[in-house]
Amino acid sequence: MSEDEKNPAREVITDYAQRHFRYFRTADGTVYAQRNGQPIARPIRSQGTTGSHRQELMVGLFRDGLGVFNGTALKEALDLIEALAMTEEVQPVHIRVAPGSGGATWLDLGRDDGQSVRIHPTGWDILTPEPREVCWRRTQLTGELPLPAKDTNGKGLDLLLRLCNFADARTESLAVAWLVGCLGPSVPVPAPFLTGPQGAGKSTGGRMLIRIIEGMSADLRRSPKDEESLIAAVAAGWVTALDNLSHLGPDLSDLLCCIVTGAETVKRALFTDGDVVRSRYRRPLLLTGIDVGVIRPDLAERLLPLRLERPKMRRTEEELWAEFAEALPVILGSLLDLVVQLRATQVDIPTDLRMADFAHLCAQLDAATGLGALDAYRASLDDLNDDVIEGDLLAQTVLKYAVGIEPGTEVRMTSAEWLHGLTQLYSGEDFRPQPKGWPTTGKVLSDRLKRLQPVLAARGIYVDWGRKNSARYIEIARPAPSQDEPQQMF
Secondary structure (H helix, E strand, O other): OOHHHHOOHHHHHHHHHHHHEEEEEOOOOOEEEEEOOOOEEEEOOOOOOOOOHHHHHHHHHHHOOOOOOOHHHHHHHHHHHHHHHOOOOEOOOEOOEEEOHHHOEEEEOOOOOOOEEEEEOOEEEEEOOOOOOOOEEOOOOOOOOOOOOOOOOOHHHHHHHHHOOEOOHHHHHHHHHHHHHHOOOOOOOOEEEEEOOOOOOHHHHHHHHHHHHHOOOOOOEOOOOOHHHHHHHHHOOOOEEEOOOOOOOHHHHHHHHHHHHOEEEEEEOOOOOOOEEEEEEOOOEEEEOOOOOOOOHHHHOOEEEEEEOOOOOOOOHHHHHHHHHHHHHHHHHHHHHHHHHHHOOOOOOOOOOOOHHHHHHHHHHHHHHOOOHHHHHHHHHHHHHHHHHHOOHHHHHHHHHHOOOOOOEEEEEOHHHHHHHHHHHHHOOOOOOOOOOOOOOHHHHHHHHHHHHHHHHHOOOEEEEEEEOOEEEEEEEEOOOOOOOOOOOO
């Protein structure tokens, strides 16, 4: 019997794996396998039915004539490999978009050969990234993108806008800005909310936008029933699209805010007592719906309303998507050209908007193309502020009270005094009953005003908190208008 035949199966598997794969760990301790020369990484503990490292290891052993091994040998070999990999260097893995060296950005095309797009300051190229520079994490939500077309002269974006039923040029500029923002690995972008009358093609328009980034297999999803389901879907893809929303409860609203600007969840690892699993996420979102009811102020600052109108001429789904699939390489190529153009454009960063990165992107888009995206973004935020005020009786009452404040002065009272005064103002002489959700204590009122603070400030009413002689107070001020600004009317 030869020495090779005497080797235990786990040693044969381990030797083969270390010759053909590179193993490393991420910051959270997950060990990944990367075939030599390829940028695609797979977690070694994945038990998925398609594309798991266990499967590619079994197939490689069989095709190279080393035989078929039982599950015990594979488990023992992978246990040893995982232990050895914990001593290796830490490297992140990415889904769809990743930062590269020299200020470049990579876009995963989802191809089996690993070909990706490298966007650099002077252009973009189709290359296979070095494994130590970029590691792509693939899931069942990772669709394949076509090879983008070169030298499109911007006609791809014209094709896209012709296929979508956007209501006006303002909406078109914001849609283009959002697509550019989706190709930035570290820039949070507001979530576009496609609205319009029934039959305006909101779902179709949403599918077109996400398929430019995620490929033709991407689709819209129903609103999840719980937080865990939504986070799992967000972690497995780049763009998350929720269709036909009709209500945004407080929990879902807060979760959407976290997804847009970034957050982390920690939960107990399965089959353990003390181990935990960390999930960090910040992803582009897309929402569709006719009306979601009352919008909370913090979510309003993270939304991007895109209004659609009913098309004058209807086409079949087959005809429409065939045309879109044919145009997708040109659309993607034009989008990449625009990204390169914008990154070379130097403009001042707007400092008055919460999502300053996206506002900066809009300013770059205006300087490069003259689309007027920044003004459109400001106008959309103003419209959302109106929506928040129209859906919040407390905000309406505060604005009504502020009309009686002399410009350039402020009023200070305790939270209880403010609650009494605002309640009396709302009730009026007919003593109408308090509506559902009206603050019942001074503390509740103070918390509600903190949420409404940005919305009221956009209407020229400033709310602040302080303490005098050990007593806390709430201050509502109406500053005097400058000589260059007309006095705002409520």
